Amino acid sequence: FSPKRMVELIMGNEEGLLAEAVQTYIEQVIIHHAIETRQDITRTILADLSKIFVALSESESRQEIEEIPMSLWESLDECATQVQYVQVLSDYLIGLSREISSKHKNALIERAIQIIRSRYKEDLKLQTVADELSLHPVWLSHLFKKETGNTFLDYVTEVRIQVAKQLLRDSSHKIYEIAELVGYKDLQHFGATFKKRTGLSPKQFRSGK
Helix, strand or coil: CCHHHHHHHHHCCCHHHHHHHHHHHHHHHHHHCCCCCHHHHHHHHHHHHHHHHHHHHHCCCCCCCCCCCHHHHHHHHHCCCHHHHHHHHHHHHHHHHHHHHHHHHHHHHHHHHHHHHHHCCCCCCHHHHHHHCCCCHHHHHHHHHHHHCCCHHHHHHHHHHHHHHHHHHHCCCCHHHHHHHCCCCCHHHHHHHHHHHHCCCHHHHHHCC
């Protein structure tokens, strides 16, 4: 139940391991430390929880948790058995883990989207973005699909086509120039992708047909 280990479990959203760690911790507090009064047990738990909060703020995620919720304090005060202490603390830490994990995932996907929108002109690969976010590409692919509803490649393509549509409407660039401006080196590939997405060829789209 070291603060560092608990931060790893919380950030990793390891709910099963988190529950096991709490079970072991409560046993240590009550049995091995021979703490008997409910007030002392609660005080010990809250003190150790504060250490976890400090470790979270010092971790890579920089999660700042201002204070222990009064509801948790009250729930611990009402515990009368070891099982109840385990249940209350497990529920709290698992809920905290889900909240932090969700924020962390959202931040990663927002960053991935920023990279795509700023660098869609490049030959942008999933591996490149994953490396920049220090993620495994398979995990990024799974996370991107889950959070946006699109695959990584679909999203890159959608951004390129949207920019191409704007350029076809509002600029005097030739179609092959627009293809290059949105990241397509092959004009035929651009034309086929554009038609698949819009139902029109770039030329037809520009002329309003």
